[in-house]
Structures are given as structure tokens and as C-alpha cells.
Amino acid sequence: MFHALRVSDNEARDGASAARVGIGGPVGSGKTALIEALIPVLQRRNIDFAVVTNDLVTKEDAERLRRSGLIDPARVSAVEAGACPHTVIREDPTLNIAAGDELEARFPGLELILFESGGDNLASTFSLDLVDWWIFVIDVAGGDDIPRKRGPGLLRCDLLVVNKVDLAPHVGVDLDRMLADARQVRGTKPVIPTNLKSGVGVEAVVDAISAAVLFRV
Numbered sequence: 001m002f003h004a005l006r007v008s009d010n011e012a013r014d015g016a017s018a019a020r021v022g023i024g025g026p027v028g029s030g031k032t033a034l035i036e037a038l039i040p041v042l043q044r045r046n047i048d049f050a051v052v053t054n055d056l057v058t059k060e061d062a063e064r065l066r067r068s069g070l071i072d073p074a075r076v077s078a079v080e081a082g083a084c085p086h087t088v089i090r091e092d093p094t095l096n097i098a099a100g101d102e103l104e105a106r107f108p109g110l111e112l113i114l115f116e117s118g119g120d121n122l123a124s125t126f127s128l129d130l131v132d133w134w135i136f137v138i139d140v141a142g143g144d145d146i147p148r149k150r151g152p153g154l155l156r157c158d159l160l161v162v163n164k165v166d167l168a169p170h171v172g173v174d175l176d177r178m179l180a181d182a183r184q185v186r187g188t189k190p191v192i193p194t195n196l197k198s199g200v201g202v203e204a205v206v207d208a209i210s211a212a213v214l215f216r217v
């Protein structure tokens with residue numbers, strides 16, 4: 001259903017039917033925490049999904065998700081980047097494309113694959129040969145000047161998640177200003193504040209994914 005509308009016409013994607021969504025962002029911003037929070041909501045909405053994680057030289061994020069009890073461990077695949085994380089989500093996403101294809105072969109009917117990048121910097125972006133749509137996660141503890149630095153990740157992503165909003169008062173961040181700056185530099189593209197400890201904003205993120213790539217509202 002979604003294939004006909006894909007931005008990319010990469011041969012490696014031919015025959016694929018699951019929508020592919022990237023989740024990138026700086027180290028520790030909450031990418032794995034976001035996936036952990038998304039899982040129960042996706043399950044409640046009967047969305048058939050799987051996850052591909054990327055780590056530098058380990059499978060730590062995949063193991064964390066497999067151990068979480070939130071998801072069938074077989075639905076979590078790990079890619080070891082062995083280099084800067086953006087290499088395998090942008091320059092040469094072959095390993096990730098193969099991991100997605102392998103999940104689709106094992107789980108016919110898969111609707112959605114989430115690709116978690118390893119923690120990177122503000123210049124990190126996803127290749128549209130790999131994903132249809134992507135999320136960039138920053139957090140307030142990284143400083144309220146991050147949006148004003150206009151990193152490519154923050155500017156180009158389809159959805160910007162500003163996480164750890166609960167920490168704003170503790171790290172001297174003016175959250176309203178940070179969100180206003182983020183919205184200003186992104187123009188009409190969406191920004192969603194989240195607190196993944198309490199679940200604030202998670203339903204809105206699933207709504208955005210559903211509307212953008214699953215065509216569910």
C-alpha cells in the first residue's frame with residue numbers, strides 16, 4: 001500500500017511493504033527510551049511492527065529491548081555499525097536495508113519497521129534509501145541553544161522530538177523558548193515535546209507516525 005508513495009526508488013526496497021521509520025539523535029537523548037514507550041502504544045493500536053537497532057560495536061540496545069519483555073525478541077534485529085553511526089544510516093545503509101528485508105521475510109504482514117540509529121551528533125541524517133520518514137530526538141539537558149545551532153538532523157527530520165521536558169527546571173532550561181526556537185527553525189515541520197518517564201507526548205508521536213506512513217488517523 002505504502003510502496004507506491006515512497007520517496008525513494010531504491011532497488012533494494014523493491015517488494016518491501018513495511019513502512020520504514022528512522023529514529024536518530026545525539027547520544028543519550030532517549031532514542032531507546034522512545035522505542036520502549038512506543039511499543040505498548042503500537043501494540044494497543046494493532047500495528048504490526050519490528051525494530052532494528054544500531055550500535056557501534058555491541059548489540060546493547062537490541063539486548064535491552066529483547067530483555068524488556070515488551071516485544072517478541074525475534075522482532076528485534078541488531079546492526080553493528082563498527083564506525084560512526086551515520087555511516088550505516090546515510091552513506092551506506094546496506095546493512096540496515098538487509099536487516100529490514102530479513103525482518104519482512106520472517107514476518108509477512110509487517111507494517112512498520114523502526115530503525116534506531118546509534119547516538120550521533122547534530123549533523124546526523126538518514127538516507128531516504130533506507131527510511132520513508134524519520135524522527136530526530138534531542139533532549140533539554142543538552143541545552144536550550146541546540147535548536148539555534150540549526151544542525152541538519154534537527155532541520156531535516158520529519159519529526160523533531162524534544163525529550164526529557166521534566167528535566168527543564170533542573171538544568172536551567174527555558175522550555176517554552178527552546179520549543180519556540182525549534183518551531184521557528186523548522187518552519188511548518190512538527191515538533192513534539194516528550195517526557196518518556198511519564199509518557200507525555202508518546203501518543204502524539206504514534207499519531208504522527210500513523211498519519212505520515214501508515215495512513216491511519
Ligand SMILES: Nc1nc2c(ncn2[C@@H]2O[C@H](COP(=O)(O)OP(=O)(O)OP(=O)(O)O)[C@@H](O)[C@H]2O)c(=O)[nH]1
Pocket residue numbers: 025026027028029030031032033034061118119120163164165166167194195196197198
Ligand atoms: N528524566 C528523564 N530521563 C529520560 C527521559 N528519556 C530518557 N531518559 C533517560 O536518559 C538516559 C538515556 O536514555 P536512552 O534511551 O538510553 O538514550 P539513547 O538515545 O538510546 O542513548 P544511546 O543509544 O546511548 O545514544 C536513560 O538513563 C533514560 O532513562 C525523559 O523523558 N526524562
